Amino acid sequence: MNAIVLSGIWGVVMMFAGLFLKSSKQIQWTALLGIIALLVVSILDYQAHSVQAQTYFGMMTIDVYTSWFSILITACCAMYLLIFHKDIAAVGKNEAEYFALIFFVMCGVYLLASYSNLLILFLGIEILSIPQYILAGSDKENIKSNEASLKYFLMGAFSTGLLLMGMTLIYGATGSFDITSEKFVGQFEQLSSMSSLSFVGILLLLISFGFKVSAAPLHLWTPDVYDGSPTAFTPFMATIVKVSVFVAFIRLFHFSFGNVSDAWQIAIASMIVLTLIIGNVTAVYQQSLKRMMAYSSIAQAGFMLFSIFAVNSTLAYKGILLYSVVYSLASIGVFAVIIKMKDYTYDGFNGLAKKQPVLAFTATVCLLSLVGIPLTGGFFAKYFVLSAVVEQGKYIWIVVFAVLMAAISAYYYFRVIRSMYFKTGEAAMHTEPTTWDKTLLILNAMIILLLGVLPSLVFG
Amino acid sequence: MILLEAFSTPVNYFPILIQLVLAIGFVIVMMGATHLLGPKRKTTDKLENFECGIEQEGNARQPLAVKYFLVAILFVLFDVEVIFFYPYAINFRELGWNGFIAVVMFVAFFILGFTYIIKKGALNWED
Numbered sequence: 001m002n003a004i005v006l007s008g009i010w011g012v013v014m015m016f017a018g019l020f021l022k023s024s025k026q027i028q029w030t031a032l033l034g035i036i037a038l039l040v041v042s043i044l045d046y047q048a049h050s051v052q053a054q055t056y057f058g059m060m061t062i063d064v065y066t067s068w069f070s071i072l073i074t075a076c077c078a079m080y081l082l083i084f085h086k087d088i089a090a091v092g093k094n095e096a097e098y099f100a101l102i103f104f105v106m107c108g109v110y111l112l113a114s115y116s117n118l119l120i121l122f123l124g125i126e127i128l129s130i131p132q133y134i135l136a137g138s139d140k141e142n143i144k145s146n147e148a149s150l151k152y153f154l155m156g157a158f159s160t161g162l163l164l165m166g167m168t169l170i171y172g173a174t175g176s177f178d179i180t181s182e183k184f185v186g187q188f189e190q191l192s193s194m195s196s197l198s199f200v201g202i203l204l205l206l207i208s209f210g211f212k213v214s215a216a217p218l219h220l221w222t223p224d225v226y227d228g229s230p231t232a233f234t235p236f237m238a239t240i241v242k243v244s245v246f247v248a249f250i251r252l253f254h255f256s257f258g259n260v261s262d263a264w265q266i267a268i269a270s271m272i273v274l275t276l277i278i279g280n281v282t283a284v285y286q287q288s289l290k291r292m293m294a295y296s297s298i299a300q301a302g303f304m305l306f307s308i309f310a311v312n313s314t315l316a317y318k319g320i321l322l323y324s325v326v327y328s329l330a331s332i333g334v335f336a337v338i339i340k341m342k343d344y345t346y347d348g349f350n351g352l353a354k355k356q357p358v359l360a361f362t363a364t365v366c367l368l369s370l371v372g373i374p375l376t377g378g379f380f381a382k383y384f385v386l387s388a389v390v391e392q393g394k395y396i397w398i399v400v401f402a403v404l405m406a407a408i409s410a411y412y413y414f415r416v417i418r419s420m421y422f423k424t425g426e427a428a429m430h431t432e433p434t435t436w437d438k439t440l441l442i443l444n445a446m447i448i449l450l451l452g453v454l455p456s457l458v459f460g
Numbered sequence: 461m462i463l464l465e466a467f468s469t470p471v472n473y474f475p476i477l478i479q480l481v482l483a484i485g486f487v488i489v490m491m492g493a494t495h496l497l498g499p500k501r502k503t504t505d506k507l508e509n510f511e512c513g514i515e516q517e518g519n520a521r522q523p524l525a526v527k528y529f530l531v532a533i534l535f536v537l538f539d540v541e542v543i544f545f546y547p548y549a550i551n552f553r554e555l556g557w558n559g560f561i562a563v564v565m566f567v568a569f570f571i572l573g574f575t576y577i578i579k580k581g582a583l584n585w586e587d
Contacts, residue, residue, distance in 0.1 A: 012572060019579045 001054075001062055003042040003070055004110045010034040011103035018096025028085045031099035035078045038106065042070040058178055061116040065317070068460040069113050069247055072321065076328040077106060077240050083336045083440050087232035091138050098138060098233075101131035105241060112248035118167045118177040121248060125163065125212065128244070129156050132237055136229040148228030155221040159211035166204030173198035179256045191260045202257055202264050209252075212245045215305055216274040219298045223282075226294035234290065235335035238297040239328035243320075246304050250320055253308055261311040268309045269395055275302035276405040283412045288344045292412055293334060296370060299409055300327050303385055303402065309395075310388035318459055319384030325458050326369060326377035326451055333366035333444045336437070342428040349416060350425025358438045360420040365445040367413040369452070372406055377451030382406065384455075530582055541570050 017030045046067040053063035081088075081102070088102075089095040108127030115121045133156065137149025171177060173195045174187040187198055207218065214222040226234045257264065279299030286292040304327070307320040337359050341348050353360035369378035386399050419425075433441075451457060509516060548555065548563050555562075577583060 012569075015576055016572075019576065 001045065001056060001060070003038060003045055003074070004107055004114075006038055006041050007103050007107040007110060010038065011100045011107065014096050014100035014103055018094065018100070021096070024089050024095055027096045027099065028089055030096075031102075032081060032085060034099075034103060035074070035081050038103075039071070039074045039078055042067065042074045042110075046071055055116065055180075058180075059117045059120050060111070060114045061180065062114045064460070066114045069321065069324075070110055072325050072458060073109055073113070073240060073244055073328075074106070076243075076325060076332070077102075077236075079329060079440075079444060080236055080240065080332050083332060083437070083444070084232050084235070084339070087339050091230045091232055092140065094138070098135065101135055102236065104131045105236075109240065109244040112244050113251075115248070115251070116178065116180050118170070118179065121252065122160075122163065122167065124248065125160065125245070128241060129160070129212075132156075132233075132241065135233045135236070136225055138233065139230045142228075142230075144228035145230060146228075148225045151221055151228075152225045155211070159208045159218070162204050162211075163208035166201045166208060169197045169201030169204065173201065179252065184256065188257055188260050191262050194260055194263065199263055202260070203267060205252065206264055206267055209245065209249045210271055213242055213249065213301050213304070214298050215271045215301050216278040216298065217271075219275065219278065219301075222298055223291055223294045226297065227288065227291045231290060231335065231339045234293070235332045238293070238335075239331045242297065242301065243304070243324035243328060246301075246307075246320060246324065250308055250316070254311055254316070258311045265309060265311070265394070268305060269398060272302050272305045272309060272398060273401060275299070275305065276402060280405045280408045280412075284408065286412070287346065289338055289341075289346065289349065289416060290344045292416075293331065293338070296409070296412070297331065299405070300331075300370065302405070303382060306385040306389050306398075306402070309398075310385070310392045313388045313391055315384050315388035315391055319381065319388055321458050321460075322377065322384055322451070322455050323381040326381045326448060329444055329448055330366040330369040330376075330378060333362055333441060333448070334370070336441055336444075337363040340429055340431055340433055340437075342430045346415060346419045347425065348428065349419040350423040350427060352420040352427040354424075355427045356429070356433065358442065359433060362441040362445040363420065364417050365448055367416055369448045371410045371413045375449065375452045377448045377455065379452060380455035527585065534577060534582065537573070538570070541566075 014027075014031060014034065017027050021027050021030065045062070046064070049062050049067045050064050053061055055061045081099075088098050091098060105128055108124045108129075108131075111120055111124030111127060115124055133149055133153040136152050137145055139145035167177070174181075174184045176183040178184060187194060211218040211221075226238060229237065253264070275298060279295050279297075279302055283292050283295035283299060286295060300323075304320060304323050307316040307323065310316040310319075337352075338344060340356075340359065341352075352363075365376065369376035372378040372382040386402060389399050390396060420427075544566065545563075548559065551559065
């Protein structure tokens, strides 16, 4: 609860920091101070709620899982800000506002992790989305950035409409927005007694969530938006925002709609198959690494959807926690290298290993983790979500299909490693990495390797 | 309950349907009759859009400065703030000190926003 308040207030503080602090360094330090404070507060929240869950006004329930996820996501955001704070400030002249918007997004993230009322879910999704529309268009001179912002805004507004329609239908069927209330729980106890209104409502919610996590066939906005946005903001959208929507997704579909999973599992299953095949196969044909990472984030969303698919399994919760952290850190690590380069194509990375061995090494660890090679965190993340489906016993063939798709993904991730290590070239840099950058990147890679050995560290 | 059920069969709504048909029919007949029976004198002056009696020039769809949009959006924001005061004013006594604190907090946030836009120069008309 305190984290929600602090993130909102710190957003305002950042706005005023832009007015009163003259140097860019001071603004960046204020933002870093804010995210550290947020991390401390969320740890305190965790200690306060580890004994018993607390409900605020029937709107939010903060329990041990919620606050643990808040810590993890804040830590990922801290890592993001530590690595990217200079690049964020370099995007345009309103640097303090960019940090303010990031703090507002964090406020939405906490709301999404703790809602127990559909209204707060809606509010959280909106607080999460609207700053992103601005961040996507923050490079005003660049027409691609404008395109990204407008596309994201129009499509996002449309999917929010679907979300509202779904909530309306579910409200019509249950008479309550509170997902813990008797009326709400009773409606979704078994499939036979569920009204057709809530059936359509669940499907509309599913579509809207699928849009926000960029699952195919609702992924079409993703490549343009992630490619067009300033490179400093793309990792934020692709990681922290995306995984927090997943947590909201799993919260609603497991806790509330878990008993009527027959109604929506087939829809999720077809979404997974489409997402995996479109994400992975299209990523193979990309020339720009930034665009490839956009498609890769679609493909990774396909794997995260497995945790939604496997209802009532503890492995699924463990899987989504581990996947969130590992995928976030790995993507942040890859983008941290991309942003240092002048040329985003594969050829632009030729010979990077000779020129910047540290950058090439950390990028390799992150890419291996994205493929799911053992000894990196990505292996256990994929293992947990897939074994959750195996444990459930239904639709085993999707697991086989997913492993096949992971093999395809190895092609385009390894292509980057091949460019860096086995090709000769200039590897022209946009900015030279400082020692501080390298230390952070190594720390990031170390965490990924550590989670590959001890995945239980993120289970709390 | 029995009374309610007696009046909620579709047959009971039949008079309303008749009234609807009559109302729409009356409008159509009157509008059609005036068009058919009335005299027609078309001149260019008559067909032009009425613009306060002044002769119109040029196209209305010209690009205008983004400042107008900015001011319009800010107006909407602060307009909404005033709307929230009405329910508070009506329940002023019932809400007591808690309500007062909540409203003061609400106003404080808006004043923060107002200071922000002034300092940012959003209301400076001349560059």
